[in-house]
Amino acid sequence: xxxxxxxxxxxxxxxxxxxxxxxxxxxxxxxxxxxxxxxxxxxxxxxxxxxxxxxxxxxxxxxxxxxxxxxxxxxxxxxxxxxxxxxxxxxxxxxxxxxxxxxxxxxxxxxxxxxxxxxxxxxxxxxxxxxxxxxxxxxx
Numbered sequence: 001x002x003x004x005x006x007x008x009x010x011x012x013x014x015x016x017x018x019x020x021x022x023x024x025x026x027x028x029x030x031x032x033x034x035x036x037x038x039x040x041x042x043x044x045x046x047x048x049x050x051x052x053x054x055x056x057x058x059x060x061x062x063x064x065x066x067x068x069x070x071x072x073x074x075x076x077x078x079x080x081x082x083x084x085x086x087x088x089x090x091x092x093x094x095x096x097x098x099x100x101x102x103x104x105x106x107x108x109x110x111x112x113x114x115x116x117x118x119x120x121x122x123x124x125x126x127x128x129x130x131x132x133x134x135x136x137x138x139x140x
Contacts, residue, residue, distance in 0.1 A: 002089040009082035016075035017116060021123045022057055023064040023071070029127050031061070037127050075116065083112035 025034055035054050043050035060067060 002085060002092065005085040006082060006089060009078050009085055013075055013079035013082050013116075016071045016078070017119060019057075019060050020068065020071045020075055021120050022061055023068050024120070025124060025127055026061045026064065028124070031058075034127060076113070079112050079116055080109070083115070 022034070022038070035058065038057060039050045039054045042053050046053070060071075
């Protein structure tokens with residue numbers, strides 16, 4: 001059950017993280033370059049759906065101010081639940097090795113947000129490292 005909970009809450013936190021990352025990146029990177037990068041990586045992951053998903057991502061970016069707060073709160077909520085489920089699973093798996101009590105509550109609360117920040121930073125660095133290139137056309 002813990003593995004199912006981890007997978008479920010991770011999925012529920014990754015989707016808002018991705019949308020929030022796109023909204024934030026759209027303020028720093030030209031939208032054509034951002035959509036080209038997004039389309040390229042989506043095509044590698046889900047062949048044939050890159051155009052559709054890139055268009056839907058454009059809708060989120062257009063309405064970024066209205067959906068940004070909701071997406072941010074959803075990401076924080078589901079992300080913290082996913083990490084607490086992961087911590088519970090790890091304590092069950094490795095309970096025979098350690099006799100020490102659980103780590104401090106504040107440390108457990110901060111770790112998910114640092115992890116989410118580092119993922120966002122990685123997305124920013126990959127998008128900036130890609131550099132300016134020509135955006136994909138609709139006919140491609």
